[in-house]
Amino acid sequence: MQAIVVKEEVEIPSGVEVKVEGKKVTVKGKKGQLERDFSFAKGVEISLLDNKIILTSTFLKRKDKALVYSVRRHLMNMIDGATKGYRYYLKIISTHFPMNVKVVGDEVQITNLIGEKNIRRIKIYPGVKVTVKGEDITVEGIDLEKVSQVAANIETKSKIRGFDKRVFSDGVFIYNKEVLS
Incomplete structure (x- = not known):
């Protein structure tokens, strides 16, 4: 069964700077800077709103929905790495x-x-x-x-x-x- 709209949010903690340019995400924290290109995630839109990274996608099958959650986890790992290591x-x-x-x-x-x-x-x-x-x-x-x-x-x-x-x-x-x- 297809999901019509999937919207996931990743909270940006204080002291972390995130920049989104298309599908390229840069995370800068106290430990350093990480950069990643998510162009492989077709159909997933990445945007910044207030203090959150928003991932949205529409009309998803099972594999596409899993891709949204994989991108979310990658972003969370980037934030953890830039702040903690x-x-x-x-x-x-x-x-x-x-x-x-x-x-x-x-x-x-x-x-x-x-x-x-x-x-x-x-x-x-x-x-x-x-x-x-x-x-x-x-x-x-x-x-x-x-x-x-x-x-x-x-x-x-x-x-x-x-x-x-x-x-x-x-x-x-x-x-x-x-x-x-």
Whole structure:
């Protein structure tokens, strides 16, 4: 069944500046500035009214209605990132060989994973900060997609294939994520 009109609102907190130019939205807060193009959301109109971002669309099917809510969530994540920021926590687990993880320039390097000689390299996106202290890795930044993608890339690159997972539990694993305050 089609929904005739869907209208969603996103409240803009104080201290956040939002600019809408067509389908391009810029959010500026105390932590930084995020910009995103929502041209993929055909049929969704984005506008500013008072202290709210208004999303409207008409004659929607199920997938189109889901798209409106996805755009709403992206805008909320942008506001949270510009005001607070995001942080992911990863843990280095090495039971057989002492694994080394270090940040070199704009990449994370994993060496000696189950005794391998090759270096596994993970690119760090601009605006994302990675720190390694002992067995803990912290990935933080203001763009949720970049922060979560860097953390996921680190976890994926350290996966071991071809060994029994019950015996070889080595790797780097995400164990916590949070919105900073």
